[in-house]
Amino acid sequence: MDNDVSAGSGTTTVVGRLALGVTLLAFGLGHTDVINGVSAADAVSLAHYVGGVALFVAGLLAFRDGDSVNGTAYSALGALWFTWAVTAGNAMSANAAGLFLALFALVALTLTLAGGDQLTQGTYGLFFVSLVLLAIAQFATSGSLAKVGGWFAVAAGAVAWYAATAALAHWPTVLPRRAAGRGVTATG
Numbered sequence: 001m002d003n004d005v006s007a008g009s010g011t012t013t014v015v016g017r018l019a020l021g022v023t024l025l026a027f028g029l030g031h032t033d034v035i036n037g038v039s040a041a042d043a044v045s046l047a048h049y050v051g052g053v054a055l056f057v058a059g060l061l062a063f064r065d066g067d068s069v070n071g072t073a074y075s076a077l078g079a080l081w082f083t084w085a086v087t088a089g090n091a092m093s094a095n096a097a098g099l100f101l102a103l104f105a106l107v108a109l110t111l112t113l114a115g116g117d118q119l120t121q122g123t124y125g126l127f128f129v130s131l132v133l134l135a136i137a138q139f140a141t142s143g144s145l146a147k148v149g150g151w152f153a154v155a156a157g158a159v160a161w162y163a164a165t166a167a168l169a170h171w172p173t174v175l176p177r178r179a180a181g182r183g184v185t186a187t188g
Contacts, residue, residue, distance in 0.1 A: 012065055016058035016074040017123075017164035023051030023081055024127065024157030031134070031150025040150070044088045052082030073111050073124070080104045098138030105131035118174055119163035126156035 023046060030040035056078025063071035084100075108128035112121055133149030136142070166173045 012062045014164045017160045019055045021157045021161030024153050028150045028153030044085045047081045048085030094138045098135045101131050101135035123160040
């Protein structure tokens with residue numbers, strides 16, 4: 001496996017990935033109902049400070065380091081988490097909540113299509129699917145669909161956490177690729 005770590009602007013990227021990973025894990029687990037008595041609303045404080053403030057600051061630092069991709073991603077996602085946290089618990093229609101999630105799903109789709117390494121694209125792609133499912137769950141008032149969306153958020157959080165840990169521990173960050181023509185034997 002390739003151990004080459006191409007993690008953007010180093011420390012800023014690791015901090016951003018950790019903040020995103022922890023926030024996604026808490027948010028996702030809250031939606032899955034897998035832990036008795038823990039709901040997505042219990043992730044509000046973490047989403048506010050870690051996902052909102054810390055991620056937004058990591059985005060600003062990434063911009064300062066000349067990393068416009070991670071700067072854009074972390075700033076936009078910091079705004080998502082901050083907004084979600086400060087509006088949680090306020091009277092809001094299910095359709096308004098669904099629209100909020102659908103709009104940020106578009107942001108996650110943009111981040112997925114922006115490129116980057118496999119772990120980054122995997123994180124944003126899984127988060128995109130999570131937001132789409134959670135938006136549909138809001139529009140349709142479907143608790144079971146919200147649980148599925150929560151599991152996609154958990155998966156996205158796990159990938160983001162792994163990416164940060166891999167960068168620090170020098171673990172593999174890319175999947176091995178088989179060279180063209182290898183593994184095929186010709187008989188003649």
